[in-house]
Amino acid sequence: xxxxxxxxxxxxxxxxxxxxxxxxxxxxxxxxxxxxxxxxxxxxxxxxxxxxxxxxxxxxxxxxxxxxxxxxxxxxxxxxxxxxxxxxxxxxxxxxxxxxxxxxxxxxxxxxxxxxxxxxxxxxxxxxxxxxxxxxxxxxxxxxxxxxxxxxxxxxxxxxxxxxxxxxxxxxxxxxxxxxxxxxxxxxxxxxxxxxxxxxxxxxxxxxxxxxxxxxxxxxxxxxxxxxxxxxxxxxxxxxxxxxxxxxxxxxxxxxxxxxxxxxxxxxxxxxxxxxxxxxxxxxxxxxxxxxxxxxxxxxxxxxxxxxxxxxxxxxxxxxxxxxxxxxxxxxxxxxxxxxxxxxxxxxxxxxxxxxxxxxxxxxxxxxxxxx
Numbered sequence: 001x002x003x004x005x006x007x008x009x010x011x012x013x014x015x016x017x018x019x020x021x022x023x024x025x026x027x028x029x030x031x032x033x034x035x036x037x038x039x040x041x042x043x044x045x046x047x048x049x050x051x052x053x054x055x056x057x058x059x060x061x062x063x064x065x066x067x068x069x070x071x072x073x074x075x076x077x078x079x080x081x082x083x084x085x086x087x088x089x090x091x092x093x094x095x096x097x098x099x100x101x102x103x104x105x106x107x108x109x110x111x112x113x114x115x116x117x118x119x120x121x122x123x124x125x126x127x128x129x130x131x132x133x134x135x136x137x138x139x140x141x142x143x144x145x146x147x148x149x150x151x152x153x154x155x156x157x158x159x160x161x162x163x164x165x166x167x168x169x170x171x172x173x174x175x176x177x178x179x180x181x182x183x184x185x186x187x188x189x190x191x192x193x194x195x196x197x198x199x200x201x202x203x204x205x206x207x208x209x210x211x212x213x214x215x216x217x218x219x220x221x222x223x224x225x226x227x228x229x230x231x232x233x234x235x236x237x238x239x240x241x242x243x244x245x246x247x248x249x250x251x252x253x254x255x256x257x258x259x260x261x262x263x264x265x266x267x268x269x270x271x272x273x274x275x276x277x278x279x280x281x282x283x284x285x286x287x288x289x290x291x292x293x294x295x296x297x298x299x300x301x302x303x304x305x306x307x308x309x310x311x312x313x314x315x316x317x318x319x320x321x322x323x324x325x326x327x328x329x330x331x332x333x334x335x336x337x338x339x340x341x342x343x344x345x346x347x348x349x350x351x352x353x354x355x356x357x358x359x360x361x362x363x364x365x366x367x368x369x370x371x372x
Contacts, residue, residue: 004036006030006037007038007099009040009042009120009138011040012098013092015084015088017279020091023124026153027096027097029205030120030328033321033363035370038097039097040103040109041102042138043102045158048359050335054121077105080260080262080272080369083273084259084273089343090275099114109138110310116148117149118370120151121150121155121177122152123153123155126139126155127139127157128156128161129163130158135170135173140174141177146342147199149370150176151178151179151180151181151369152180154203155182157349160186160190174191179198179366180196180372181200183201183204184317186320202253203358207358212317214303217277218277218281227253227286227287228281229286230256230257231283231291232291232292232310233292246288247267247268254268256268258270258271260272283296288308289307291307291310293309297309301322301355304346307331308333309341311332328351330345
């Protein structure tokens with residue numbers, strides 16, 4: 001009997017490290033299970049280069065009263081976006097198994113529905129109306145025939161509460177799913193509030209693969225170097241300064257990754273839109289990792305790194321969930337004047353056992369949701 005074909009719809013075309021790596025991880029996990037896997041290449045216009053250029057235009061509105069500053073802003077931002085676009089496009093092309101057809105709209109999907117036995121939404125913030133700029137029906141698998149099985153794995157609303165205007169329609173759209181697994185506890189709570197009581201919290205797919213699974217993708221570029229690595233996706237001058245002082249104290253170089261060339265003004269050495277494989281290498285080979293990113297935290301835990309976590313002012317629930325799950329609360333920077341936080345003991349023996357248990361539970365749930 002032929003293996004079941006699983007079609008995934010996710011945010012694989014979003015140009016950031018977490019989004020492409022979670023898509024890769026979901027694909028690899030399902031392939032390891034023996035399924036025929038494909039990622040539906042849903043690529044709405046807002047994620048194309050034109051959409052990115054529109055964002056540049058919007059960003060430069062801050063300078064609309066000053067012609068010179070406005071054009072300087074465009075000149076500074078555009079090269080960053082251009083490199084970012086091509087770095088992630090190359091990774092997607094080389095590492096993700098996409099449908100032969102690229103779908104730009106819901107109508108494109110309805111006209112030429114990709115054929116599969118099971119359709120899976122997730123992971124990542126697929127149901128975040130802020131990011132998607134609307135309730136984006138393809139991410140709710142609205143195009144899939146009613147006689148086909150639909151599941152969600154490690155999906156996220158990207159927030160702890162829905163707006164009133166989206167509640168009824170979201171509830172209706174979710175009736176299509178036989179199994180719904182959320183990435184955050186807050187997501188399960190949203191489901192419960194909507195009257196959907198079969199939701200469960202599972203691990204992010206990047207944590208379903210262990211360190212050995214990721215070795216095939218990690219470049220060897222930073223294996224022989226000694227440095228502190230910082231990756232903060234929110235502007236946080238306190239974290240920048242903390243990293244600088246820690247690097248000075250430990251007599252180590254400070255390397256950081258950003259999506260913008262103008263971040264070169266921060267302390268340390270900038271790696272702007274480095275290749276995805278190098279991003280993983282920077283985490284895997286660092287002496288210390290400082291971050292406010294969920295996925296950077298997840299990889300740091302997976303690689304058993306000397307991790308320091310900075311909770312962002314907003315949307316810290318997903319980051320807190322993985323820190324609390326693995327018992328690494330003492331690695332949260334609770335005082336930016338205290339450099340001794342890095343000396344607090346990390347019990348990775350316990351954290352690894354917890355991860356292994358949760359990994360097994362999540363994999364069993366995923367398998368069951370496909371086969372039931």
